Amino acid sequence: MNAVTPVVLGMLSLGPRSGYDIKRVVDHSTRFFWAASYGQIYPELRRLEQEGLIEGEDAPNGGRSRRVYELTKSGRDALRDWLLSSRFNVELRDESLLQLFFADSLAREEALRLLEDRKTAHEQLLEVLHEIENMPGGKDPDFVDLVLRWGIEFNEWGAEWCERHLQRLRGETKAA
Amino acid sequence: MNAVTPVVLGMLSLGPRSGYDIKRVVDHSTRFFWAASYGQIYPELRRLEQEGLIEGEDAPNGGRSRRVYELTKSGRDALRDWLLSSRFNVELRDESLLQLFFADSLAREEALRLLEDRKTAHEQLLEVLHEIENMPGGKDPDFVDLVLRWGIEFNEWGAEWCERHLQRLRGETKAA
DNA sequence: TAGTGCATGTAATGCGTTACATGATTTC
DNA sequence: GAAATCATGTAACGCATTACATGCACTA
Numbered sequence: 001m002n003a004v005t006p007v008v009l010g011m012l013s014l015g016p017r018s019g020y021d022i023k024r025v026v027d028h029s030t031r032f033f034w035a036a037s038y039g040q041i042y043p044e045l046r047r048l049e050q051e052g053l054i055e056g057e058d059a060p061n062g063g064r065s066r067r068v069y070e071l072t073k074s075g076r077d078a079l080r081d082w083l084l085s086s087r088f089n090v091e092l093r094d095e096s097l098l099q100l101f102f103a104d105s106l107a108r109e110e111a112l113r114l115l116e117d118r119k120t121a122h123e124q125l126l127e128v129l130h131e132i133e134n135m136p137g138g139k140d141p142d143f144v145d146l147v148l149r150w151g152i153e154f155n156e157w158g159a160e161w162c163e164r165h166l167q168r169l170r171g172e173t174k175a176a
Numbered sequence: 177m178n179a180v181t182p183v184v185l186g187m188l189s190l191g192p193r194s195g196y197d198i199k200r201v202v203d204h205s206t207r208f209f210w211a212a213s214y215g216q217i218y219p220e221l222r223r224l225e226q227e228g229l230i231e232g233e234d235a236p237n238g239g240r241s242r243r244v245y246e247l248t249k250s251g252r253d254a255l256r257d258w259l260l261s262s263r264f265n266v267e268l269r270d271e272s273l274l275q276l277f278f279a280d281s282l283a284r285e286e287a288l289r290l291l292e293d294r295k296t297a298h299e300q301l302l303e304v305l306h307e308i309e310n311m312p313g314g315k316d317p318d319f320v321d322l323v324l325r326w327g328i329e330f331n332e333w334g335a336e337w338c339e340r341h342l343q344r345l346r347g348e349t350k351a352a
Numbered sequence: 353t354a355g356t357g358c359a360t361g362t363a364a365t366g367c368g369t370t371a372c373a374t375g376a377t378t379t380c
Numbered sequence: 381g382a383a384a385t386c387a388t389g390t391a392a393c394g395c396a397t398t399a400c401a402t403g404c405a406c407t408a
Contacts, residue, residue, distance in 0.1 A: 033273045064376045065387065066387060079278070093266065099259055216395085
């Protein structure tokens with residue numbers, strides 16, 4: 001069990017898919033909080049098949065080779081085990097936050113500009129997520145939708161947070 | 177310029193420090209959004225000294241060897257350049273979010289328990305951050321304090337978000 | 353005197369991305 | 381007929397963590 005395992009099993013729980021399919025779906029959904037590359041996915045598919053958690057079947061499109069996988073009973077069990085095991089492993093790498101941390105060495109207006117830039121970045125991400133939200137296709141399952149809402153509401157909160165502290169810090173500067 | 181460079185320069189901008197010092201401060205502050213290990217810090221210190229961005233001086237404590245570094249003029253310039261260059265590189269790896277994403281395959285109560293667990297995790301992180309907030313010592317500089325507030329307010333938001341959607345989803349289940 | 357903290361350092365390991373190679377099919 | 385997309389796959393690279401080695405000093 002490594003970092004790609006749950007994404008692969010999870011994506012297959014939504015229906016049979018090829019490695020290529022999995023990558024494509026990941027890039028439109030979980031990549032914001034859980035990325036996966038071909039270099040991980042393809043070896044993992046073979047490993048999982050060997051261990052009997054998934055089953056592959058050749059399903060070529062004409063002369064274009066293609067292998068589609070689906071979960072086996074043990075695969076479904078493994079996914080369920082992972083889902084029910086408490087994990088709150090969060091890793092964050094936020095360069096803008098690091099800049100703010102060291103911003104005291106800048107002039108006040110320069111430092112505040114960093115906060116403005118951060119706000120803009122939140123707003124831009126919000127646009128990307130709204131596009132995903134408005135993509136054609138049937139309604140997403142409840143929890144898929146919930147996670148998309150997290151992304152949207154987090155970025156709304158983030159932009160708001162920047163604005164709030166921008167005003168506070170500008171006020172303090174004037175008062176002083 | 178790699179991932180440790182800005183932390184090292186930034187930490188030295190707060191005053192002369194040894195590699196060990198830098199690591200200790202990182203572990204109490206930026207590690208939540210920007211970690212650094214000895215394996216990065218020590219080689220980086222030598223590299224930065226060679227390039228003239230920092231200057232080291234032996235400052236042993238008795239027979240215990242110790243080398244303290246400080247920023248040079250070019251080091252201060254390099255830090256300033258990095259601070260003023262727009263960067264919004266954020267990487268997030270959130271396993272709990274991934275679980276929620278695939279939670280539709282669980283029974284409704286099981287899935288909601290994942291949300292409850294997430295809420296608890298936010299609350300626990302909040303406690304850790306409050307301890308840091310209440311640590312003795314002088315007031316932090318404005319922007320150091322700002323980043324700590326981000327951590328606190330983000331986790332408050334996160335817990336609240338879980339609660340809000342917990343209630344929404346429980347309501348929908350009953351209504352259906 | 354044993355344990356903890358100060359202090360520096362590196363080698364091994366693990367992990368994920370990048371970049372490339374190959375080739376078929378669809379679209380403009 | 382060129383470009384984009386489908387589709388699979390791997391080798392090389394870079395990066396960060398882990399784990400260990402070394403040794404001094406302080407404290408219970």
